[in-house]
Amino acid sequence: MRLSLQLHPADRAIFAILALAVALSVVAGGRPEVRSLLLAHLVLLAGYGLFVLAAVRWSRAGWVAYVRPLAAMWTIFTLYYTAGRLGMAAMPYRADASLARIDTWMFAGINPTFFIQRWQTPARVELFAFFYGLFIPYVNLSLVLGALGRPPLERDQFLTGWVFTYCISYVGYLFLPCQGPGGFFAGSYSVPLQGGFFFALVVTAVAHSGGLIGVFPSLHGGSSLYLCLFDLKTNRLRGLTYLPIVVMIYGATIFLRYHYVIDLVAGTIIAVSCTHWGRWAFLRWARARRDAGLPALPGGEGDVLSDIPADGRDYTAAVLPAN
Amino acid sequence: MPAGPLLLVSNHTNALVDPLIPLIALKRRLTLTGKNVLNKNPLLALLNWGLGTIPFHRREDIGQGADPRQNVQSMRRCREILARGGAVCVFPEGISHSDLKMRPFHVGASRIALDFVHKDGNPGNLQIVPLGLLYTAKGEFRSEACVRIGQPFDAGHWVAAHPEANQEELTQEFRRRIEALTISYENRREMLIVNWANDIVASEAQMPQPLGSTPSRTMESFNRLARLQAGYRTLLADHAADIAALSERVRRYRAELKHRGINPAEVFLPMHPLRAILFLTRELELILIGAPLAFFGIINHLLPYLIVRQVAGRLSSDKDHWATNVVYPSLIIFPLFYAIQLAVAWLLLPVMWAAVYTIALPYTGYYALLYQERVGSAWRRARTFVYFLFRPQTQQWLVAEGQEILAGIQELAGHLEPESAAPPGKERP
Numbered sequence: 001m002r003l004s005l006q007l008h009p010a011d012r013a014i015f016a017i018l019a020l021a022v023a024l025s026v027v028a029g030g031r032p033e034v035r036s037l038l039l040a041h042l043v044l045l046a047g048y049g050l051f052v053l054a055a056v057r058w059s060r061a062g063w064v065a066y067v068r069p070l071a072a073m074w075t076i077f078t079l080y081y082t083a084g085r086l087g088m089a090a091m092p093y094r095a096d097a098s099l100a101r102i103d104t105w106m107f108a109g110i111n112p113t114f115f116i117q118r119w120q121t122p123a124r125v126e127l128f129a130f131f132y133g134l135f136i137p138y139v140n141l142s143l144v145l146g147a148l149g150r151p152p153l154e155r156d157q158f159l160t161g162w163v164f165t166y167c168i169s170y171v172g173y174l175f176l177p178c179q180g181p182g183g184f185f186a187g188s189y190s191v192p193l194q195g196g197f198f199f200a201l202v203v204t205a206v207a208h209s210g211g212l213i214g215v216f217p218s219l220h221g222g223s224s225l226y227l228c229l230f231d232l233k234t235n236r237l238r239g240l241t242y243l244p245i246v247v248m249i250y251g252a253t254i255f256l257r258y259h260y261v262i263d264l265v266a267g268t269i270i271a272v273s274c275t276h277w278g279r280w281a282f283l284r285w286a287r288a289r290r291d292a293g294l295p296a297l298p299g300g301e302g303d304v305l306s307d308i309p310a311d312g313r314d315y316t317a318a319v320l321p322a323n
Numbered sequence: 324m325p326a327g328p329l330l331l332v333s334n335h336t337n338a339l340v341d342p343l344i345p346l347i348a349l350k351r352r353l354t355l356t357g358k359n360v361l362n363k364n365p366l367l368a369l370l371n372w373g374l375g376t377i378p379f380h381r382r383e384d385i386g387q388g389a390d391p392r393q394n395v396q397s398m399r400r401c402r403e404i405l406a407r408g409g410a411v412c413v414f415p416e417g418i419s420h421s422d423l424k425m426r427p428f429h430v431g432a433s434r435i436a437l438d439f440v441h442k443d444g445n446p447g448n449l450q451i452v453p454l455g456l457l458y459t460a461k462g463e464f465r466s467e468a469c470v471r472i473g474q475p476f477d478a479g480h481w482v483a484a485h486p487e488a489n490q491e492e493l494t495q496e497f498r499r500r501i502e503a504l505t506i507s508y509e510n511r512r513e514m515l516i517v518n519w520a521n522d523i524v525a526s527e528a529q530m531p532q533p534l535g536s537t538p539s540r541t542m543e544s545f546n547r548l549a550r551l552q553a554g555y556r557t558l559l560a561d562h563a564a565d566i567a568a569l570s571e572r573v574r575r576y577r578a579e580l581k582h583r584g585i586n587p588a589e590v591f592l593p594m595h596p597l598r599a600i601l602f603l604t605r606e607l608e609l610i611l612i613g614a615p616l617a618f619f620g621i622i623n624h625l626l627p628y629l630i631v632r633q634v635a636g637r638l639s640s641d642k643d644h645w646a647t648n649v650v651y652p653s654l655i656i657f658p659l660f661y662a663i664q665l666a667v668a669w670l671l672l673p674v675m676w677a678a679v680y681t682i683a684l685p686y687t688g689y690y691a692l693l694y695q696e697r698v699g700s701a702w703r704r705a706r707t708f709v710y711f712l713f714r715p716q717t718q719q720w721l722v723a724e725g726q727e728i729l730a731g732i733q734e735l736a737g738h739l740e741p742e743s744a745a746p747p748g749k750e751r752p
Contacts, residue, residue, distance in 0.1 A: 141608065145605055145608075235533075235535040237693045238535065240686070241690075
């Protein structure tokens with residue numbers, strides 16, 4: 001059986017980014033931190049590889065459909081920390097200066113991170129910190145509900161696009177390491193950020209997730225936008241519920257000095273592209289499997305798919321029972 | 324839609340909403356036709372003037388200002404538009420209704436077509452496209468509409484193939500083609516049985532989809548309904564006893580569900596505790612997080628909504644005109660309320676908050692509609708779950724009965740030729 005028919009597109013993307021991280025660690029090896037990250041990525045690669053082997057071996061078992069999203073989520077979230085750290089450790093340069101210049105160019109000579117200082121009162125900082133913090137429960141709840149609650153065909157399209165969004169963004173983390181405006185311009189601000197409980201919570205959470213790493217492109221923007229766009233197509237009320245929150249998360253990343261505007265632009269482009277590309281890649285793969293006589297969806301589902309849409313309109317074609 | 328001169332002929336069941344559907348759905352500029360007495364209403368007269376609607380005078384309106392002699396002029400205007408390569412939409416029934424089948428057709432549309440071919444020389448080659456307009460529940464707010472677009476046919480070719488044909492025969496051709504796109508019923512019994520059976524078949528005896536994630540299946544439902552009806556009619560001749568027995572079973576099943584307030588699709592609700600927890604998490608998340616948006620939307624739209632409802636209630640003497648009496652007053656009342664609210668907001672609020680209010684007003688209005696529907700669906704599903712939780716045997720019986728009815732329908736369908744029930748035409752939801 002062809003390997004491409006066995007490997008889920010989301011798995012392929014995860015393998016690709018892990019392989020890239022391993023290769024970068026090998027090329028840039030020498031420093032102790034890079035060596036430890038090489039080990040971490042090799043362990044991740046081996047662990048995910050074992051899962052995929054098991055998923056292929058028991059491809060008709062029901063657990064595969066539920067364990068894949070969980071395994072993918074765990075690996076992707078671990079990579080958030082390791083890829084960001086690896087980029088900072090392996091690369092001899094920082095991209096901050098270039099990104100800041102692009103921001104200044106986009107706003108006709110005004111750097112937005114300084115321009116907005118006049119509005120950075122403690123109350124507003126607290127408000128935006130609240131929305132910035134909402135990102136974590138929003139992403140996790142969306143992923144769990146998406147993995148468990150969506151119809152099978154829709155669930156795998158959702159997962160594929162989401163994994164693509166992160167994997168593409170991690171390429172930026174690896175090759176364009178930066179700290180964000182808060183770190184890069186630390187001594188240049190005239191207004192220090194001050195807030196209350198939520199701001200302190202955000203600062204602590206950022207410190208615990210590796211500090212100021214993983215800036216370009218913005219996954220706070222890209223990931224939340226991807227989730228929102230997918231919901232707008234498949235569960236409009238949920239998409240509309242979170243759209244204002246996503247807008248506030250976008251604002252918060254700038255307001256709290258974690259991202260440049262160009263990070264958000266890049267995150268947006270990635271999210272929008274992956275909304276289409278993820279489902280295209282997954283449906284193409286499912287059709288190829290069906291045509292080869294395999295279950296169209298791993299996990300024993302979709303032995304007979306009534307319809308795998310060809311033109312990209314229907315996200316939720318029904319799955320008929322195998323018998 | 325073909326390019327060049329185009330005559331659209333359609334059924335007519337939802338008054339002034341019907342012309343809106345092709346106007347919105349078809350990617351061509353359309354000239355509408357309508358009865359002249361509509362122009363007695365100054366607002367409709369203004370709208371008709373704006374849309375360039377061509378008035379037709381019906382004989383039944385003679386006492387109310389209609390002058391059928393003026394139809395000559397109206398037909399000439401239609402032909403002039405066609406000669407310029409335009410598209411004209413005609414409703415040959417001439418009246419909106421809720422009958423089980425289409426009413427007799429007037430010959431005006433076929434006269435326009437024949438005169439265009441014979442007298443005007445058929446410049447640009449006139450194409451005729453039959454339309455079938457279908458509504459899920461035209462008397463209900465937020466029900467759905469579909470337009471089924473039939474195969475275009477060439478007026479010149481038709482005339483060449485039927486050299487002796489007159490306007491009555493072309494009218495009958497229109498009727499046949501539109502009938503194939505709509506769903507007409509012989510009697511009320513047929514309508515009820517076929518629709519009930521459609522609900523049962525739609526459930527597929529499978530667990531219902533998660534709320535909110537189900538895409539619109541309206542066109543699929545109409546297609547299935549058409550197939551069921553075709554099968555029902557075909558089998559009535561040779562399998563009358565089987566059809567009667569199954570119909571009675573469907574009727575009793577439906578009555579049981581109605582008595583218990585259960586939707587046919589939710590008979591197959593899984594009673595697994597983990598699924599129940601997932602359902603509760605999904606629904607409570609939305610209900611709680613969306614409540615402020617929905618509340619804002621309801622507060623800001625309640626008054627115009629109630630006014631429109633009052634107006635529609637007072638103006639509507641039958642369900643054919645209810646949607647019309649909702650849609651058209653809404654076009655005035657809602658913008659008026661928006662204008663008042665936004666004027667106040669821009670006068671009293673800082674610019675940024677006024678801008679937020681301007682965006683939030685339509686956003687939350689739409690949100691409140693979806694939210695209300697979702698809360699209603701979640702409540703009904705939760706109620707059904709609790710009902711089955713305490714009456715598992717009832718669910719078992721309903722599941723078994725639903726599956727047996729579905730098997731019975733499939734068994735009867737086995738007697739049919741595969742193509743006999745296929746609905747013709749190209750559809751667009």
